Amino acid sequence: MEKSAYKGVFVFVEQRKGIIQNVSLELMGKARDLADALNDKVYAILVGNKITDKAQMLIAHGADVVVCADAPELDDYLTEPYTQAIYHIVNEYKPSILMLGATTIGRDLGPRLSARLGTGLTADCTKLEISEEKELLMTRPAFGGNLMATIVCKEHRPQMSTVRAGVMRKLPADNSRKGEVIKIEIPFKKDKFRVKLLKSVKEKGAMVDISEAKILISCGRGMANDEGLKIIDDLAKTLKAQVSASRAVVDAGLVPHDRQVGQTGKTVRPDLYFAVGISGAIQHLAGMEESDFIVAINRDKTAPIFQVADLGIVGDAKQILKQLNERLNG
Amino acid sequence: MNIVVCIKQVPDTTEIKINPVTGTLIRDGVPSIINPDDKAGLELALSLKDSFNAHVTVITMGPPQAEDVLREAYAMGVDRAILLTDAKFAGADTLATSHALAGALRKLDFDLLVTGRQAIDGDTAQVGPQIAEHLDLPQVSYLEHLDFDGKKTFTIKRRIEDGYEMLQVDGPCVVTVLSGAYRPRYMSVSGIVEAYSKNVEIWGFAQIDVDEKDLGLNGSPTRVHKAFSRGVKSAGQLYEVDSTEAVGIIMSKLKEKFII
Numbered sequence: 346m347e348k349s350a351y352k353g354v355f356v357f358v359e360q361r362k363g364i365i366q367n368v369s370l371e372l373m374g375k376a377r378d379l380a381d382a383l384n385d386k387v388y389a390i391l392v393g394n395k396i397t398d399k400a401q402m403l404i405a406h407g408a409d410v411v412v413c414a415d416a417p418e419l420d421d422y423l424t425e426p427y428t429q430a431i432y433h434i435v436n437e438y439k440p441s442i443l444m445l446g447a448t449t450i451g452r453d454l455g456p457r458l459s460a461r462l463g464t465g466l467t468a469d470c471t472k473l474e475i476s477e478e479k480e481l482l483m484t485r486p487a488f489g490g491n492l493m494a495t496i497v498c499k500e501h502r503p504q505m506s507t508v509r510a511g512v513m514r515k516l517p518a519d520n521s522r523k524g525e526v527i528k529i530e531i532p533f534k535k536d537k538f539r540v541k542l543l544k545s546v547k548e549k550g551a552m553v554d555i556s557e558a559k560i561l562i563s564c565g566r567g568m569a570n571d572e573g574l575k576i577i578d579d580l581a582k583t584l585k586a587q588v589s590a591s592r593a594v595v596d597a598g599l600v601p602h603d604r605q606v607g608q609t610g611k612t613v614r615p616d617l618y619f620a621v622g623i624s625g626a627i628q629h630l631a632g633m634e635e636s637d638f639i640v641a642i643n644r645d646k647t648a649p650i651f652q653v654a655d656l657g658i659v660g661d662a663k664q665i666l667k668q669l670n671e672r673l674n675g
Numbered sequence: 676m677n678i679v680v681c682i683k684q685v686p687d688t689t690e691i692k693i694n695p696v697t698g699t700l701i702r703d704g705v706p707s708i709i710n711p712d713d714k715a716g717l718e719l720a721l722s723l724k725d726s727f728n729a730h731v732t733v734i735t736m737g738p739p740q741a742e743d744v745l746r747e748a749y750a751m752g753v754d755r756a757i758l759l760t761d762a763k764f765a766g767a768d769t770l771a772t773s774h775a776l777a778g779a780l781r782k783l784d785f786d787l788l789v790t791g792r793q794a795i796d797g798d799t800a801q802v803g804p805q806i807a808e809h810l811d812l813p814q815v816s817y818l819e820h821l822d823f824d825g826k827k828t829f830t831i832k833r834r835i836e837d838g839y840e841m842l843q844v845d846g847p848c849v850v851t852v853l854s855g856a857y858r859p860r861y862m863s864v865s866g867i868v869e870a871y872s873k874n875v876e877i878w879g880f881a882q883i884d885v886d887e888k889d890l891g892l893n894g895s896p897t898r899v900h901k902a903f904s905r906g907v908k909s910a911g912q913l914y915e916v917d918s919t920e921a922v923g924i925i926m927s928k929l930k931e932k933f934i935i
Contacts, residue, residue, distance in 0.1 A: 424804075424814055449835040453816045456769070456801035460808035465770060465896030468799040482900060488796055489688030494902045501896035539813035539848070543830070543841040560934065584934070603836075608798075617934055638932055639911075640925060646915060655911035656928055664918045669925055673935065 348441075351502035353410075354380040355388045355440035357431060358403060359450050361422070365399055367557065368446035368510040370406045375473055375513040376444060377407035382475040388412055388438065392430045394420035397528065404524035407516050411526045412438065418533055421545065422450050425538050428457045430531045435462060437529065440503040442481050444473075447507035455507050465498035466505040471512055471612075481506070490608040490631035511556030511612045512635075555604050560586035560617045563606055563633070566593045567622025567643060568662055574599060576663055577621060580670045589613065591623050607632035621662045625650030642666070676729040676823075678720040679783055681776060681790040681806070682713040682748065684741040688795045709744045711854040712791025718857035719821060719850075720789050721752050727825060730754050732783060736764060736775055742875050749870035750862035761879035766892030769797075773805030774894055778885025779878055780810060786827070786846035792817055792853050800851070807849035815842050816851040 354376040359366040369389075376387045389408040391400060393415065400411040412434055418426045431454070435443065445451035447469045459466035472484035476497075481504040483496045498504040555561060562581050564574060574588075581588050590600035592607055606613055608628035618636035623629060625641070625648055633639070634653045641654035642662040651657040658665060686705045709717070723729040733748040735741050736759040745756035757779065764775050780788065788810075790803035800816070807814035819839065820832040833840045834853060862870075880887065888894060914924055929935045 424816075449817050449833075452800045453804060453814070456799075456804035457808050457814065459801070460770065460773060460805040463770075463896075465768065466799075466801060467897060468797075468801060487798075487902075488686070488691055489798075491688065491691045492902055492904060495900040496897050497900045498897050539844055540815060541843045543843055545835075545838065545840045547838040617929075617932065638928075640928070642921075646913065651913055652910045654913075656924070657911060657913035658921045658924070659913065659915040660918055660921050665921045665925070668918055668922045672922055672926060 346500060346502060348500075348502055351439045351441040353386050353388045353438065353440050354383070354442045355390055355438070355444070355503065356408070357443065357445040357451065357454070358389050358391045359446050359448060360391070360393050360396055360399065363393065363396055363399070365402060366446060366448070366510075367515070368448060368508070370515040371510065371513040372444045372446060372508060373403065373407040374516045375508070376442075377516060379442060379473060379475055379481070380409075383441070383479060385441070386410060388440065390414075390431060390434055392419045392427060397526070400524075400526040401520075402518070404522050405518040405520050407522075409524050411524060412529055413526060414529050414531050416531060416533075418531070418535075418538075421542050422454075423538070423540055423542060424453055424457055425540065426533065427454050428461060429533055429537070431458055432461050433531050434529060435503060443503040443505045445505070445507045447509040451507045455505060459505050462503070464501040464503060464505060465496075466507070467496045467498070468507050470506045470508050473506060473508070480504070486608065486631055490628045509612045510554075511614055555587050555589045555606065556611050556613050558587035558589075558613070558615050560584050560619075561589045561606070561613055561615045561636075562586050562619040562621060563589040563591065563623060564594050564600060564621055565591045565623030567624075569594045569597060569599055569622070573622065573663060576666050576670070580666050580673075583670055583673045586617075586619075591626075591629050620650050620654065621666065623650050624648045625653065676723065676727050676787070677732070677783075677785045678723060678729050678787045678789060679732045679734060679780065679785040680713070680717050680720045680748075680753070681788070681802070682717060682733055682735050682744055683710045683791070683794045684708070684735060684737050684744045685710045685794050685796045707740075707743065709747060710791050710794045710796075712793060712852055714791075714859045715854045715857045716789040716791050716850075716852035717748060717751060717753070718859040719818075719852055720787075721860065722857065723787070723823060724752065727823060732757065732785070734759060734776070734779060736760070736772060745875050746870045746873075747862065749873045750866035751860055752863075752866060755876070756873070757876045757878055759878050759883070763880045763887065763890050766895065767890065768895035768897045769799050769801040770805060770896055771890055771892075771894035773802045773809060774885055774889040775883070776802065777806050777809035778883035780806065781884040782882065787829070788812070788847065788849045790849065790851050792851040803849060803851035810849070812847055812849050813844050814849045814851070815844060818850045818852045819856045821850065
């Protein structure tokens with residue numbers, strides 16, 4: 346493989362019903378960093394049906410070039426049409442780096458594509474950087490977050506990685522940025538379209554995305570009862586915060602799964618994270634330690650959560666939060 | 676109907692601890708289990724055996740001791756078990772692993788191939804879709820429920836972030852199953868007893884259909900550059916004060932951060 350023929354930092358832009366997903370804009374921000382370090386360009390791969398008008402938004406968020414495949418075959422996400430589209434674009438443009446969101450789409454498309462391309466894919470990266478040899482260093486947790494590993498893909502291109510929502514930062518939109526939009530036709534092999542989408546159902550209550558929240562109040566085992574949750578809910582209303590939880594609380598059925606923070610839940614990095622009655626298992630820390638400011642309240646002063654907290658309070662969380670809420674309202 | 680289920684023996688990662696001095700994993704005494712997503716996949720296959728008299732083959736790739744998970748699968752009710760093991764497979768990343776498994780699967784007849792969505796020791800969710808690609812089969816990942824029409828068509832509920840999708844596909848196809856989708860049955864006492872007399876087939880490179888260059892370390896595009904324990908950031912201030920004072924401290928911090 347002639348590696349020098351492969352150039353550009355490419356982002357697969359995920360859209361659902363025409364709405365660009367935040368994770369893709371976050372990746373665009375990271376792609377900008379990587380491309381600047383490589384003195385290279387950021388390419389957005391925009392695929393879908395009637396989506397060309399979204400190209401300018403991608404340019405505003407850091408793309409230099411938008412490669413756009415706009416076709417009725419790409420209306421809803423399905424593995425095979427999307428794999429064919431991205432495969433075709435990769436073969437035309439030969440990216441050095443290709444990033445996807447680690448979503449139910451990216452984690453379905455990424456491995457299928459990597460196998461078709463015969464290249465490596467590193468899942469759920471938490472850190473991406475360029476080495477002195479101009480290679481992509483991809484760092485990810487392994488063993489349930491107990492260990493971190495930095496992965497390289499030396500001899501194959503593109504270097505592919507997926508990144509979870511909330512891990513990278515998107516750039517503020519700059520609508521004066523200029524870029525190029527290239528339309529591309531995909532030569533579909535429709536006989537390979539073997540999976541049919543019967544329907545797509547949105548579920549009520551599944552709409553809260555805690556990775557978007559500015560303030561999170563997270564409930565742990567120490568607060569996991571009706572009284573504790575009521576206190577947390579009340580404070581959340583006052584602070585216009587969202588409620589999240591540790592795995593134990595979700596497993597107990599007290600808080601829905603889409604509000605779970607941690608290795609098997611979501612990665613969050615709010616401006617303010619309250620860890621209330623959370624001891625701080627490594628799987629939990631993996632999902633929240635990048636928060637800007639962490640306040641932890643726990644009875645046990647040896648709790649690991651205090652190792653990552655900016656402000657730690659040893660005490661009775663119920664009483665403290667109740668009083669805090671009263672004073673904020675008073 | 677023939678079903679093949681791919682399973683993996685994994686360390687129970689919830690039991691792993693880090694040596695605080697050396698920063699390395701303490702793996703001694705950590706139990707090995709069937710990966711939870713795979714075990715749900717096993718249950719899906721066995722439920723189809725109950726309803727449609729399907730023949731269920733289970734395959735695992737790993738070192739010789741991975742035979743344990745095949746015995747457990749026998750005790751749950753599978754009909755055939757294959758251990759894929761060979762020094763040539765060592766050091767494989769997900770792509771090389773999927774090539775080895777695809778090589779073995781080319782030797783088997785099936786209408787449905789079941790894998791777990793992901794394994795708890797790596798959490799990559801890659802091997803299932805990569806096998807599907809090598810075998811040129813359609814895939815449905817994140818399976819939460821499957822209905823079979825008794826002929827050749829599967830209707831599958833796929834769980835996504837804000838809801839679910841209903842998808843339809845004819846066999847043969849590949850599905851990757853979520854651990855919450857099916858509650859695995861317990862091993863029966865007679866099953867456990869019989870499991871130890873059943874034949875576990877040992878397959879190596881010679882028994883499968885794959886290009887040697889795609890296997891093991893040489894067939895792995897990705898390499899571990901370095902591994903390290905997660906560094907902890909330095910702790911902030913810790914206060915052990917009464918609740919009124921604690922509230923005061925929190926309030927002043929929130930003001931400092933322009934939150935209130």
